[in-house]
Amino acid sequence: xxxxxxxxxxxxxxxxxxxxxxxxxxxxxxxxxxxxxxxxxxxxxxxxxxxxxxxxxxxxxxxxxxxxxxxxxxxxxxxxxxxxxxxxxxxxxxxxxxxxxxxxxxxxxxxxxxxxxxxxxxxxxxxxxxxxxxxxxxxxxxxxxxxxxxxxxxxxxxxxxxxxxxxxxxxxxxxxxxxxxxxxxxxxxxxxxxxxxxxxxxxxxxxxxxxxxxxxxxxxxxxxxxxxxxxxxxxxxxxxxxxxxxxxxxxxxxxxxxxxxxxxxxxxxxxxxxxxxxxxxxxxxxxxxxxxxxxxxxxxxxxxxxxxxxxxxxxxxxxxxxxxxxxxxxxxxxxxxxxxxxxxxxxxxxxxxxxxxxxxxxxxxxxxxxxxxxxxxxxxxxx
Numbered sequence: 001x002x003x004x005x006x007x008x009x010x011x012x013x014x015x016x017x018x019x020x021x022x023x024x025x026x027x028x029x030x031x032x033x034x035x036x037x038x039x040x041x042x043x044x045x046x047x048x049x050x051x052x053x054x055x056x057x058x059x060x061x062x063x064x065x066x067x068x069x070x071x072x073x074x075x076x077x078x079x080x081x082x083x084x085x086x087x088x089x090x091x092x093x094x095x096x097x098x099x100x101x102x103x104x105x106x107x108x109x110x111x112x113x114x115x116x117x118x119x120x121x122x123x124x125x126x127x128x129x130x131x132x133x134x135x136x137x138x139x140x141x142x143x144x145x146x147x148x149x150x151x152x153x154x155x156x157x158x159x160x161x162x163x164x165x166x167x168x169x170x171x172x173x174x175x176x177x178x179x180x181x182x183x184x185x186x187x188x189x190x191x192x193x194x195x196x197x198x199x200x201x202x203x204x205x206x207x208x209x210x211x212x213x214x215x216x217x218x219x220x221x222x223x224x225x226x227x228x229x230x231x232x233x234x235x236x237x238x239x240x241x242x243x244x245x246x247x248x249x250x251x252x253x254x255x256x257x258x259x260x261x262x263x264x265x266x267x268x269x270x271x272x273x274x275x276x277x278x279x280x281x282x283x284x285x286x287x288x289x290x291x292x293x294x295x296x297x298x299x300x301x302x303x304x305x306x307x308x309x310x311x312x313x314x315x316x317x318x319x320x321x322x323x324x325x326x327x328x329x330x331x332x333x334x335x336x337x338x339x340x341x342x343x344x345x346x347x348x349x350x351x352x353x354x355x356x357x358x359x360x361x362x363x364x365x366x367x368x369x370x371x372x373x374x375x376x377x378x379x380x381x382x383x
Contacts, residue, residue: 001077004042004112005138006054006128027082030113031065031089038116040124043076045140046108050133052101057125060118064097065089068110073140076109083111093117104134 030036046052046069056064065086070076087110090097101110114124 001041001043001080001111003138003140004044004126005136006044006126006132028080029083029085031086032091033063033065033089033113033115034091035117036063036065036113036115038119040114040116042112042114043073044110044112045073045137046104046106046110046134047137048135049103049105050135051131052104052110052134053098053129053132055096055098055127055129056114057096057127060095060120061093062095062097062124063091063115063117064099065113065115066099066101066110067113068101069105069108070110071108073109076111080111091117098129100129 044052056062066088067079067083067086068076070079088099088101099112104110
């Protein structure tokens with residue numbers, strides 16, 4: 001188990017190796033982690049009290065769990081194999097996670113497990129998150145980082161004030177979530193409304209929440225994203241949906257609900273009128289839920305397609321008239337000045353058309369007789 005120290009707001013990188021094995025044969029309580037392959041076990045020492053908050057980001061999906069507090073490192077190591085329920089845990093399907101443990105005390109030790117869910121070689125970046133007020137003892141930090149640690153003394157004074165986090169670019173694009181995945185008890189979920197803030201965008205001092213162009217995130221606004229993944233695992237999808245609707249009713253009018261394009265398969269939009277988002281990772285759902293969600297997505301996709309076509313529809317050009325099928329129609333079309341589709345002929349026009357048609361028939365009949373006479377004379381040698 002290696003030491004870890006997210007102390008001064010500087011980003012650190014360490015390698016999260018691919019590993020198909022996981023800890024087995026123990027009585028450890030892994031909380032929300034139904035699988036925890038590719039484990040990276042770390043411990044954190046707290047120097048000054050406050051709220052522990054730091055962000056972990058990688059290229060692909062990873063998960064974490066935190067146990068504690070323990071009075072010392074030796075006590076934490078002795079607890080391995082019989083760890084209690086984690087104080088914080090996330091099985092969230094994304095590449096950015098925020099570890100949050102409120103009210104940590106001086107001298108306490110916490111165990112951090114980071115699991116490589118994606119089972120891909122990846123580097124993990126950690127940085128202190130906004131709202132962190134705890135200080136950390138970095139004396140035991142060893143060279144597990146890819147980048148060189150700061151050259152300043154890692155040991156803080158006995159009662160230092162927490163190092164302020166570098167200010168985010170202004171105005172930030174905040175994303176807050178009404179989340180529940182860090183609580184293993186389903187009944188406790190409706191009581192948890194913890195808001196997390198992330199910065200959308202790249203560059204130094206920002207946090208990548210995998211914002212895409214389809215998300216249409218506006219600067220200086222807060223957005224709510226609701227997660228139903230815990231209820232799916234508990235088999236209580238409707239209960240979770242009821243809770244999310246309650247969140248929407250409470251936050252409508254003060255919060256902008258975030259609309260995401262349907263071409264991103266990790267988002268499911270099931271209420272077009274409320275623009276309600278359910279963040280669901282389809283590959284983690286057992287197949288009956290996946291089928292139901294796919295059907296819902298398909299129906300919404302059809303509805304959105306119809307709406308988009310209606311909004312972008314061009315005026316239909318008038319169809320050209322069909323070719324006339326008889327002399328009567330020919331004369332009727334010729335004499336009608338209002339157009340072919342408006343067959344509002346007067347009695348006079350109809351009579352004239354019929355009369356003209358009869359005249360045409362007589363002419364055709366006379367011409368046909370003349371042609372026959374010409375052919376007969378030709379055969380007889382008269383011509």
